[in-house]
Amino acid sequence: MSVTSDKRAPGVRISDLSVVYRTPAGELPAVRGIDLELVPGTITGVVGESGSGKSTLALSLLNAVQPPGRISAGSVEIDGLGDVVALGGDDLRRARGRHVGYVFQAAQSSLNPLKTVGKQLLDLGRSHDVEDLPGLVKEARSLLDRMGMDGARVLDSHQHELSGGMRQRVGIMLALVLNAHLVVLDEPTTALDMITQATILRIIREVHEERGLTTLVITHDLGVVAEVADRLAVMYGGRVVEQGPTREVLGDPRHPYTRGLLQAIPRLVGDIDEARALPGRPPTLGTIPADGCVFRERCAVRMDVCETGEPPVLTQGPRIVACHAADMGPEAVTEPAKERQTVTAGVGDTPTTGEEQA
Amino acid sequence: MITGKGITKTFRQRGGMLGGREVKALRGVDFTIEKGGAVSFIGESGCGKTTLGRILAGLESYDSGEIVIDGVPMSSLRQKSRQPHFRRIQLIHQDPYSALNPARTIHQALDAPLSLRAKQTGRSRAWMEERAEELLSLVGLDPGYVLPRYPHQLSGGMRQRVVIARALTVDPDMLVADEATSMIDVSLRLGILALLKDLRDRLGVSVLFITHDVATARYIGLDGELYVIYRGQVVERGPVETVIADPVHPYTQSLLSAIPVLHGLEVPGEERVVPTEAVDPSQQDAACLFAARCPFRTERCVSELPVLGHDGGTLQEHACFHPQRRSVVATPAVQL
Amino acid sequence: MTATTIMPEARTASATLRRNFWRGVWRVMKRKPSRMVGVVIMAGFAFMGIFGPMLYPERLPRDTSALYAAPSWAHPFGTDFEGTDVLALVVTGSRYVLLTGLVTAVITVVLGAGIGLFAGFRRGRWDSVLMRITDMKLTIPGLPLLLVLSTIWKFTSAIEMGLVLGLLGWGGVARAVRAQTLSLRERGFVEAARGLGLSTTHIIGKELLPSMAPYIAMNMLIAVTGAVYAQVGLFFLGVLPFEANNWGVMLNLAVFGGGALTTTAALPYLLAPLLAILLLTLGIVLVVDAMDEIFNPRLREE
Incomplete structure (x- = not known):
């Protein structure tokens, strides 16, 4: 576990989380009874194959599960934010970005092809009522420079002028620029080359340390987790089947x-x-x-x-x-x-509701 | 046996007649693939490995060079009469989701090439039905289950097996597997790799494996050859184990160094090479193509283009002025 | 085992497939009641177009004592200026209107999809030439051309009318189908078919066409409504001579002859054909909604 002096790195406690999807065959659980703690200042890796529920879990962290899915039970407690499952409307919208930065699965293609990166950055700032837009741009530029790019030039570029690795870095920048200290990266290196992947993983590690973040990396690739994560959770069929320190x-x-x-x-x-x-x-x-x-x-x-x-x-x-x-x-x-409780030491008891299967 | 000599291919990017930028996808690539052999091409995306696979499968033209398929030089044939030869090389697509028509059942997907085959060889419908079932069993699927289904009813792994079975309908000499497992679930990948390996043994089909994952290349053909391509040039070539254990080209070393280490299970190699990032590929040609990113470059590297050879007495061929063996690959720390 | 004994088996396989398809179509239709309503409406119009005119004598009876009669049990939509039953006029007029729509739709789709597929698949020179022709065709304004044509051509038969409207209408479909073909031909399964050496006919007919089927079917249905509007409009404007019994003619006579816009007497005479057009459009719109699900096996089976 990396020790950061920055007290802002939030802890996250996911307790007995269940997410169901409505299908013609009734409501089916994509994620069931998950207990997971993200220790402040650490990188947690969640590994799973398709259908393991790992992406659904990541979305739950933002309470962003889209219909026909819904969080049916459990809670997601984030320090300084409370239980996001109970959050809604504008509070939730503001929390995304400000507290929780999210780098989407297809970050390489999630930029608007018609706008420069800078314009999209300003859109992001305005939608979060940022007063100091020049300051935001400055912050973005220094983040990009930090990741080994020419920040000013990248902000003036359109998506098609950037390589896959550069777009991924822009995605990380957009997730961090509002000063979020909890970052979720969904498949951060899929479709990237080996060398680019190694670079991105190194950057994730370094930025994590420098900014004092709590990071969650979702991936299907054990190698990616092995390279970056302090802790590892293995998911299968909507459950966490094993978790612990990565090396162990x-x-x-x-x-x-x-x-x-x-x-x-x-x-x-x-x-x-x-x-x-x-x-x-x-x-x-x-x-x-x-x-x-x-x-x-x-x-x-x-x-x-x-x-x-x-x-x-x-x-x-x-x-x-x-x-x-x-x-x-x-x-x-x-x-x-039957009587599962929160298992990680030092975590307060959170009331759980229903959905305990026989 | 399939050989290629000096294959070149240049793409002219859009920009019309005036401002079109040229991208050299292949700069004179030589290769030999024995019957039943396995050859792997590794490199980053855009290095030309996919283009080579498409050329061999007859889906793309090449600018110059010679391809000899089973002793028949393609240059001696007219465009039209080359097609039957290229048909003996079948491409397995990276994406099993788009490789099958969503509107057609597996039965229909196999029926079309089989009926073509039946017409050529004067066989009956009965043969077609039998052959379809035989091929599906060969790739490890239950014909009764799979035949009447649509692609969306099958998992990624099953779809990729169907794609392989479809390629086998024309009795190919070689399969070109272009990142054939990259979109398949991790726990199912090995099954597809094992199938390709098995087809080499059982049918004598040779496999051209295109990937950025060196470990899978090793799995497919421990006895085969590894070609490392950088920006259209083969920079290192040799027996799989040699190139992995004792790479001499800094680019190969960078690629191998970039493979994630399973910490706790493996110990990283001691001499990992970290290259600088990809640079604008518009540098002049009278220099080593990798020079701009190479941590070991010298004056010579930026003024002269190295060619593939055994300089420095290495076991494998390489295109580097300063070949130096480095141990970059992770070694196991514990046995499972 | 000989070929002859297996042949029926293969035939059963494709028969099963066809049966499954229709069963799937039925399932899709049942999913929303609105679709069934659409089907019923369309079936009703088809019945009307085919058998309707047979129910009435060649020359419709006139009741000169009841001109512009109000709706009654004998005349649900009243009578026209000659005392002819309006409902009978709508029914007998439907054949021309619907046949025109059908012919137009078939020509639009066959020409449009054919040219689009060919241009998109062949690319290069064929593509340039065909698309230039399409562009030129798209720039020809339809209505003025029809006005000119009508001075030399009487359009007495629905097929002639449909032919002209169809020849005027395929441009948009051709462009759209070409665009789809261009993107589809890069897809793995089309490349695989090329790599396997399958014929161009197979690739276009069996690989590309089914993928575009929902789109083409939708266009075909929408072309029917387009054609109905166009010809009714032409007759309404009085551009074409009143040789045929037609909804457009009825509208024209109701407005310009009966003064339906100013007096109430001819109102049913005006509303009846309008209602027919509205119902037909509604039926088509309701059915179009199902096309995506019908031709996509995934949505069909679920």
Whole structure:
């Protein structure tokens, strides 16, 4: 965990968060019963495949889940902002940008092609009632310079004049320029080249340290998380199945899914036959099992109890795993799924509403 | 066997007759792909690797150079009669979502090329039906499930398998897989890679693998060759393991250094090379193409263009005046 | 196993596909009641156009004792200046109007989609030439041309009328279809078809056309309304001689002969054809709404 003197880096506590989507087949959960804490001043990485609910989780942080989806239960407490699930209207709009900076999944294509970056920056400033627009431009320019670009020139450019990596940096600038201290990056390096990706990841790390941020990185790529994140949460079928310090989780994965995912990545050295594909395929909204473990159909160590029993949440120090088969050693704390509480130490009890599945 | 010699291709960007900017996508690329072999092209986007794949699949023309397919030089043929030869090279698209027509079932998608094939070889409808089922089984799909379905009813991984099965309908000699797994879920990628590897063994199909992910290239063809392309020039070429373990060109080293390290599971290489960022590609040609970004450049690099060769007694070929082996790749810290 | 024993199997497969398609169409239609209303209205007009005129004698009976009669059970929309039943006029006049609309729509879509597809797929010289022609065609003002044409041509048959309107109307469709073709031809599945060596006919007919089907179907339906407005307008303005029984003729006579705008007597005579046009448009608009879902297998199946 990086220690920053900046006290403004907010902490975030997500408690028992559930998001459902309305479909012809009824309301289906995209995210279910998630407990996750973003420690102030750290980078948390959320890893998951398509349909794991990771992007929905990111949107929940802004209370920006679009219909037909809605947050059906739980809370998202952000320091200095309160529970964003309860926020609405103008308060919510102001919070986005000022408190929470969001870099969209397709940041490379989310700029308006008809306006220069500078014009879009001013639009952003005006919509957030920024009085000191010259100051905003100055801040933007210094941010861009910081990220290794010619700020003045970039502000005068249109989207098509910038490369993918430059657009991504513009996206980061727009997320930070209103002085947000909580930043969410959704797939920040997808569609970028290896070298550009490495540069962007380095920039994310550096800017994070310098500005004293709390950062959440959403990605499908374990490598990206490994490079930037202090903590790692692995999502599958709308659940967080494992979380803990990145190095510990990667070095000693406890959940069969995390282990399978790591094994499925071809490596640059060693025996290529060590790489093994995970059988089956990730569930979609409609095929996520309602009871029992969401991963059981692809699991190598599945047992009878996985069919029906909600996996217990096992905690050992900073590591948390939700699995019937995980062996966390004698000192592990087991919490039966039924009476799950907030598991991270030092977090106040938040009242949870409904939606505890049988 | 498929060989290419001095393939060049220049794109003229829009701007009309007056102000069109030229982009040299390929600057004289040589390559050889054995029957059943595997060759991987790695490089950044815009380096020309995709263009080469499209040229080989007959979807793009080339300006100069010679392509020889199974002993037949393409220059000896008229444009029209080249097509059947290029058809023996099938492109697997990066995006399995757009590679299948959303309005047509898998049965229809396979039927069209199969009926063409049946007409050429004088086979019956029965053969077509059988062949469709055979090919789907070959790529690991259940024909009964897949055939009547529309693409949107299948997952990305299944779609990519259908695309591969469709490419196999014409009994190709080579598959060109252009970032064929980049849009597929991480846990399913290895399955597609393993399938391509398997097709090499079982059908003797050679695979040209185009990617920026070196590890997947290694997985497909440990016995194959790796070509590293930078701005249309092959800057390093050699056996996969050699290029990965002992890269000599600073660009290859930069690419390999940029691969994320799974900290906790791996230890980063000691001599990682961090290049400066991509610069405006309008520099003059009488210099090493990578010189502007190279941390090790000298006077010579900016006044002369290095050519591919074994200078300095390296195992692999390279285009660098100062070849120097550096260990940049991460090594495992623990065994899973 | 011989080919002959398998052939029926293959045929069943495509028959199943067709059956599934129509089942899907039914599902899409049922999704919104408004669509069913649209279908019923359109079916009603089709019935009227095909069988309606058969219900009446060649020369409609006149009741000279009841000129401009008010609506009654015998004459739901009253009678005209000669004492002819207005409803009968609307029904017998529908055939010309609808047939014209149909012919126009078919010509617009066939010419427009054909030229657009060909230009977009071939690109290069063909594209330039065809699009220049299209541009030229688009600059020809339709109404003045029709005025000129009507001086030498009587448009006694609906097919002639439809032909002229169709030839005047394909430009917009051609441009739009060409634009779509240009973007579609870069799509993976079209490239794959080229790489597999499939014929141009296959690519255009089986790959590109189905992807544009909703758009083309929509245009076709909208072209029907366009054609109805255009010809009714022409007859209303009195540009064309009153040879045929036609809604436009009725409007013209109601306004200029019956003074429907100033007196109430001829009002039903004016309103009846207007109502027919309105209903037809409504039916088409309600059905157009379903086109996207009908031709997109994903939306159709769900």
